[in-house]
Amino acid sequence: MDDGLPNAPRIVDCDVLIVGGGFAGCGAAFEARYWGRDLKIVLVEKAAIERSGAVAQGLSAINCYMGMRWGENRPEDFVRYVRNDLMGLSREDLVFDIARHVDSSVHLFEEWGLPIFTDPSGKYIREGRWQVMIHGESYKPIIAEAARAAASQVDEHVIITHLLPSADDPRRIAGAVGFSVRDGSYRVYRARVVIVAAGGASHLFRPRSAGEGWGRTWYPPWSTGSAYALLIRVGAEMTQMENRLVVTRFKDGYGPVGAFFLYLKAVATNAAGENYEVTRRAELRERVGAYADAKPLPTCLRNDLMLREIQEGRGPILIHTERVIDTPEKENAAWGAFLNMTVGQAVTWAAQGIDPKTDPSELILSEPYLLGSHAVCAGAWASGPDDVAPPEYRWGYNRMTTIAGLFGAGDTIGGSAHKFSSGSFTEGRLAAKGAVRFLADHPGPVPVAVEEVERLRTEIFAPLVRFVEDRPKITRGAVSPGLLFPDQGLHRLEKIMDEYGGGVSANYATNDALLERGLRQLLRLREDLRAIGAGDLHQLGRAWELDHRTWTAEAVLRHTRFRTETRWPGYYYRSDHPKVDDAHWRCFVNSVYDPASGEWRLFTKPVRAVL
Amino acid sequence: MPTYVLPEKCKGCMQCVDICPSDIMHIDPAQGRAYNVEPAMCWECFACVKACPEGAIEVRGYADFAPLGHRVVPNRTPERIYWTVRMRDGTVKEFSFPTRRRKWGSTASPATEPPPAAGALAGPLLSFEPDYLAVDELPTLPLTPVS
Numbered sequence A: 001m002d003d004g005l006p007n008a009p010r011i012v013d014c015d016v017l018i019v020g021g022g023f024a025g026c027g028a029a030f031e032a033r034y035w036g037r038d039l040k041i042v043l044v045e046k047a048a049i050e051r052s053g054a055v056a057q058g059l060s061a062i063n064c065y066m067g068m069r070w071g072e073n074r075p076e077d078f079v080r081y082v083r084n085d086l087m088g089l090s091r092e093d094l095v096f097d098i099a100r101h102v103d104s105s106v107h108l109f110e111e112w113g114l115p116i117f118t119d120p121s122g123k124y125i126r127e128g129r130w131q132v133m134i135h136g137e138s139y140k141p142i143i144a145e146a147a148r149a150a151a152s153q154v155d156e157h158v159i160i161t162h163l164l165p166s167a168d169d170p171r172r173i174a175g176a177v178g179f180s181v182r183d184g185s186y187r188v189y190r191a192r193v194v195i196v197a198a199g200g201a202s203h204l205f206r207p208r209s210a211g212e213g214w215g216r217t218w219y220p221p222w223s224t225g226s227a228y229a230l231l232i233r234v235g236a237e238m239t240q241m242e243n244r245l246v247v248t249r250f251k252d253g254y255g256p257v258g259a260f261f262l263y264l265k266a267v268a269t270n271a272a273g274e275n276y277e278v279t280r281r282a283e284l285r286e287r288v289g290a291y292a293d294a295k296p297l298p299t300c301l302r303n304d305l306m307l308r309e310i311q312e313g314r315g316p317i318l319i320h321t322e323r324v325i326d327t328p329e330k331e332n333a334a335w336g337a338f339l340n341m342t343v344g345q346a347v348t349w350a351a352q353g354i355d356p357k358t359d360p361s362e363l364i365l366s367e368p369y370l371l372g373s374h375a376v377c378a379g380a381w382a383s384g385p386d387d388v389a390p391p392e393y394r395w396g397y398n399r400m401t402t403i404a405g406l407f408g409a410g411d412t413i414g415g416s417a418h419k420f421s422s423g424s425f426t427e428g429r430l431a432a433k434g435a436v437r438f439l440a441d442h443p444g445p446v447p448v449a450v451e452e453v454e455r456l457r458t459e460i461f462a463p464l465v466r467f468v469e470d471r472p473k474i475t476r477g478a479v480s481p482g483l484l485f486p487d488q489g490l491h492r493l494e495k496i497m498d499e500y501g502g503g504v505s506a507n508y509a510t511n512d513a514l515l516e517r518g519l520r521q522l523l524r525l526r527e528d529l530r531a532i533g534a535g536d537l538h539q540l541g542r543a544w545e546l547d548h549r550t551w552t553a554e555a556v557l558r559h560t561r562f563r564t565e566t567r568w569p570g571y572y573y574r575s576d577h578p579k580v581d582d583a584h585w586r587c588f589v590n591s592v593y594d595p596a597s598g599e600w601r602l603f604t605k606p607v608r609a610v611l
Numbered sequence B: 001m002p003t004y005v006l007p008e009k010c011k012g013c014m015q016c017v018d019i020c021p022s023d024i025m026h027i028d029p030a031q032g033r034a035y036n037v038e039p040a041m042c043w044e045c046f047a048c049v050k051a052c053p054e055g056a057i058e059v060r061g062y063a064d065f066a067p068l069g070h071r072v073v074p075n076r077t078p079e080r081i082y083w084t085v086r087m088r089d090g091t092v093k094e095f096s097f098p099t100r101r102r103k104w105g106s107t108a109s110p111a112t113e114p115p116p117a118a119g120a121l122a123g124p125l126l127s128f129e130p131d132y133l134a135v136d137e138l139p140t141l142p143l144t145p146v147s
């Protein structure tokens, strides 16, 4: 197909295509090779896998580990914990499956040289019930090394923009397309199965930080919702897209609090020195009933208590590190938690002159994000494991979406929270095994529609053409009547989501009328994406990242509107339906976008307990 | 600003360009040296800082909330990372942490393992299981009562 034009197509044929080389993608590459010795396994990543994804700077804890060998936890304990933390809504079959396998992944990490804190007997040192502590600066490159050894080919600096359905059957996957941000070539991957592992989404909502600090989101700016957009647009069923995540973090630098609350046992107070989690409990009980006494208190409700304290003018909320850091070892652990995981917080301490040994730090609630692997579980509706999933949660191969041959893992898969790094890697392994099994049952190639591949080429590179055509219309600069730049579109998206969808400036509240308006604004932005311009390949990447974010955001708004209750106070509030409504809404909200008609369908699915 | 590049040190080797997950370290064609093309999309992840063989990249905290006068500098070796933190008041703190307990490049493909038994593909076990679970068998449902 090389026709001498710029952006010449480069075609790669493979058996297994993995989109995204983060934790889930690396796990998938590793496991696919174990089961598929002769398969051609291609991993496509938009950055470089040694530092791509949410673990680019490292981590200081593995947040999902059972410790079955020491009798610390059983998978069923984890299922109960996750059920409770998500206010009852979990795909317990998927959660159980992660829990029973995750220890083997962590033991592999240790064998590959990841420094895990151990006591003299070799037992892992716990940060909390589910977390183990690590020196994780090199966590990602260590995992990437295993993926590189396993994959047939790793294509880096290639952004996947669209999935390709089969020419015969729109509900069977046949590959994916995208482009290289380095050489501008058009990449066409014809694959017999595809595993999407493209991470979560930041920058759907306006961040707290402004100007130069725009990139200071808690989840990385390169988590662009590709996982959701790619799946939605081929008609895969999605779940829990209203279940956005707001996290309690160190103010400004967004350093995670885990090591400080769980390991160092620091306490947070309001300005008057009161422990608001204690003083506000009775008031919480009035609003959410028995959930207020759940142990541990669900993550969203802890947010809720802090938010009310701030709204009532009792801030700043302070975390009293100065009361617990009393040895050089603890000082080391405090700084290490950030230098290994969120260096920007260490920079913030240094710049603001905060010495955690002597000064408390402020806490804040972040802007919302969309993820499938943390204390929330947005993402694709996936088939569960044969021996565990109830029949209605099982329609084929483990972690296959509702599109044949299309699998997902990590942030991509919904309904199963608290996977974190280790669980995402594990889910990548599970998905890969499912995918290899699918291949064994479905031999033979899958046809790709040549016209569709050509049409997408024109569409993908159109922003470059538009930019060139637009330049003569103005003297200079970024203001043009008929052209929008990606950062301008992203600002618009964030403003819509923030003000109408329940972001920071709206105190996380929204209602039907706001959501309806928000959707209208968002659809106009989508129309304006037809006028997006890109001056270079970097900007072209940003244009497609924006496109993916708008699809993700649309799903968030539609799901939030459909669920007429406030299921997770502290993540968001439906001010027109302020209560947890177990009678009507103890169920999943799912959606399907029909690529042929452009229509969305929203419906509920029951929650089935597996224990 | 997030990252900035010291002109006297940068050799234009592209390592930072390659590693930046945000695709924002580019080479300025006029100087042949790297710079951050989109500071507002920098996560201060330090991937480029750690990767630069010349120590040419530094970070200045986000202007919207970080007062000037600080420095956070890593030095990453194969087994350890060393950090020097200079606080705004001039106090210097030093930290160092291990990064890896095995030689880089030592992880083999799982294809070097004996092939899985026939039929194992249909079962619930992953590679290296049940051995690497370090318990006798993979838990399944329904649960058997704990005796």
Ligand SMILES: Cc1cc2nc3c(=O)[nH]c(=O)nc-3n(C[C@H](O)[C@H](O)[C@H](O)COP(=O)(O)OP(=O)(O)OC[C@H]3O[C@@H](n4cnc5c(N)ncnc54)[C@H](O)[C@@H]3O)c2cc1C
Binding pocket: A019, A020, A021, A022, A023, A024, A025, A044, A045, A046, A047, A052, A053, A054, A055, A059, A060, A061, A062, A063, A064, A158, A159, A160, A161, A197, A198, A199, A200, A218, A219, A220, A222, A223, A224, A226, A227, A256, A258, A341, A342, A373, A374, A409, A410, A411, A412, A419, A420, A421, A422, A424, A425
């Ligand atoms: C600050 C922070 C602290 C955390 N702390 C912990 C912790 O202490 N312990 C813990 O266990 N977990 C922690 N996590 C969570 C953990 O990082 C995630 O759960 C995990 O990385 C999710 O894995 P994933 O593979 O789904 O996504 P990622 O690891 O983010 O991987 C997604 C990959 O897809 C690529 N990609 C995206 N779009 C495209 C596209 N269109 N084309 C090609 N490639 C694409 C990305 O570049 C990336 O490499 C933390 C996360 C953050 C951000």
Ligand code: SF4
Binding pocket: B005, B009, B010, B011, B012, B013, B014, B015, B016, B017, B033, B034, B051, B052, B053, B054, B055, B056, B057
């Ligand atoms: S890695 Fe360092 S020396 Fe190489 S181009 Fe980047 S800044 Fe310059």
Ligand code: SF4
Binding pocket: B002, B003, B019, B020, B021, B022, B023, B024, B025, B036, B041, B042, B043, B044, B045, B046, B047, B048, B049
């Ligand atoms: S600190 Fe991270 S995001 Fe910023 S330029 Fe360097 S590699 Fe890119």
